[in-house]
Amino acid sequence: MFDPTPNGAPRVGFYICHCGTNIAGTVDVESVAEYVSTLPGVVVSRHYKYMCSDPGQELIQQDIRDHQLNRIVVASCSPLLHEHTFRHATAQAGLNPYYFQMVNIRENVSWVNTDPAAATLKAKDLARAAIRRVAHHRSLERKRVPINPNVLIVGGGIAGIHAALTLANAGKHVTLVEREPTIGGHMAMFDKTFPTLDCAACILTPKMSAVKTHPNITLWTYSEVSQVDGYVGNYQVRVTRKPRYIKEELCVGCLECITGCLYKDARFPDEFNQGLSKRKPIYIPFPQATPQVVLVDPDTCIQLKSGKCKKSCVEACDRDAIDFTQTEEIKELEVGTIILATGFQVFDAGRSPFYGYGVYPNVYTALEIERLVNASGPTGGEVLLRDGRTPKKVGIVHCVGSRDEKTNRWCSRVCCMYSLKLAHLVKEHTGAEIYNFYIDMRTPGKSYEEFYDKLLKEGVHFIRGRVAEVTDWARSPEEEGKLIVRVEDTLIGVVRRIPVDMLVLSVGLEPRADAQQMRRMFNISCSTEGFFLERHPKLAPVNTFTDGIYIAGACQGPRDIPDTVAQAGAAAAEALTLIDTGYVEMEPNTAFIQEAECSGCKSCIPLCPYKAISFVEDKKKAYINEALCKGCGTCVAACPSGSIVQNLFEDEQIFSEIDGLLADVARV
């Protein structure tokens, strides 16, 4: 790489991108190029349709060679998107990539301005600022930092399970942290999966036990990540393991303790069965729970609440696995990459009170019906009303808490299909007449439309219309004792009253209640609806804006099992790519101390949020560890003697940028 002498006159190449019509539709790119060509130091000034394309990059490289350019400025989109593209192109032509400067005239100009003349003027100002700035750039080198090959996966649903197995099979060590006492997530609650109607447990439980037995996987259930530090390749994670009051390594899941519990009858709502059945204070979430280890609920266990139980469960356990003295345990671990697969929560149907959930006992959520139709569910797979009757007419309301500006605006993607599945299963189990109330049927997926067709042929009723209200307002003897669904049937243009015995609310998917806390802890972003934000909606769907942290499954947005598994595989592949590279290159925008000017006052040390600054006693000077410095600039601003400098943000670079920006201020 040739490095022009710092004092050598800058020879700048300027390139403005049309971005199709994204920029050129608002900004007069030709006039900007022409204007910039008149600025001092500018040797070449061009406009081109797509600067990020191969020919666009080649244009820059050819000019560097032909005109001995030593500074490059590209005016196009956000640096987030293509800074690395142009830096790479610059480096390929033999110029140090930090002689490149980017100007964002898309997000900052064309997309946010409607007046072409004003937009063009602003683009010129920003370009001029960059031209002035880039003259003061210096050659910088990226540092390589080795990557810790271990991976943390947060969330043990199907996404976390699949990603863990993929990575473990590739020989990487994975720690899988799950908040609940068992892995399996929502999928473990389902009876069948659409559209093939294969048994969810049959395809999921082998993967669950593979996770448990895999030598490369450490499984921590009933645990939550409580702190994350570090950076790509070198994260330090703290995990809080909640007490199960059971020695996990001793328990074999014989369940004798449950039989032995002082409570002869189960009397507390069973979380896994959505409260449709009861459990004891000592319990296992479901028969195939992984790990096969019971746990004690401190809110209901007499011993844990009062210390006054005769502890018959302890007597029943012949492996001495019960330990009431267990307390919360904090684990520290070091990993290089993290995959977040924290899933979703279903919409709280009580937020749409006109559907009668919580008012009428025979209004259920779809997740409750999943448990009812499940062979290992509270009724052994019999679909029964709360009073034990078999329903003769069942309504299924689509889009509950989806596509609704009063609650959640998005389509939850899976509800049409799971509603069809439940319609089929409930009909199969009960022979009931089934009514689907839908806004639009959305069945885009392999064999999905065919499944819809199959349901139509099975004689399930489809009523196109949004349900207005569900009441027990009977107007005839036939309606007495039924739930009355009032709906506008928009295909025939009348308001109908449909009496049913059971109503299923197809609740939508929404971000977990603590998604914002998680986002802050892992330093990633959320989209407006609250799901984790991907780096690029099309081209980087499992990456986040934080390197080394990936997302998979419904924590990123509503999706079904096939898409979740595909995304989990992609996240694992991204992590593998990073791990197998062996190192990461760190951005050189770090701060350093000019020792001659450092007075040793130590004021910078407590200010550094990354603990990157230490004090060298024998020299009485501060020292910044480049590997830890994130380039936030706090110390630079705080240093009383001005002895701290930050690469790419040096005073003369910033001041000349400001000068450039304001040079034409007289026109205003």
Added chain:
Amino acid sequence: MSYCYFPGCSLKSTGRAYEESLLAVFRALEVPLQELDDWNCCGATSYMSVDEVQAFTLAARNLGLAEKLGGGNGHGPMDLVAPCSACYLVLSKTQRYLVEHADLARQVNSGLQAVGLTCENRVRVRHPLDILVNDIGLERIAKLVKERLKGLKVASYYGCQVVRPFATFDSPWAPTTMDRVVEALGAKAVKWPLKTRCCGGTLIGTVPEVGLRLSQILLQEAQRREADVVVTVCPLCQYNLECNQDEMGRRLGEPIRLPVLYLTQLMGLAFGLPERDLGMQRLFVPFRRTAAAQEGGRAVHV
């Protein structure tokens, strides 16, 4: 606690019993209502449909009068109580529209200037239910109860406009404030799903077959739920449900007889206030008879 009170036309005519009982009950609660001086038509239904700007200006004049009383003297916004649902809605709507539509606000305010008024969103439009539950509180109401209404089954009927489209103090789908007042009086609030279903509104006058039917549906359902009485807070709802019961029987068959009271009348009875102060003599379907027939309770008032 003191409130500016906007009666509107109904409370001075068909809904006189509402005004009488409202004033009596608030007096008993020691919460004075000061009638807005020189008020005019709120600008409701007919006006809104014919000339929106005029309707908004009419409403805004009332808001302007209230503003002049309480605004700008450092005591926060003046509360303007509008007991009639239509007034409450139109005044609330006007206030919102003037904030959201600058052009309209300019037009309206230039009209108001001619009479030395301004309308600048310095008034809070309040419904008595809101004040009863949120300012006065159920405890204070319960303390005044003398005649226990135990055993009396009451269907609270909210009508449409109190909670729709501006659900400022209660749920637009399943409101509860009136039921909570009823329970505070010691009566039993009947659970029913038609609390906000249409009473027929002005259709009673224009398309009576439809209007009467809509009213009848409400009464039938209240009766099916064994309600002894329906209470409401809207003069049009009260009129539709109560005065037309004979007409419903004549035109639609299925005769029905169910007392329909203003909530404030029921409150007054519970407080032991004299019947005449509550306008009980104005009822078409007397309340006493059915109440006396209470099972498990005793006569509410003799």
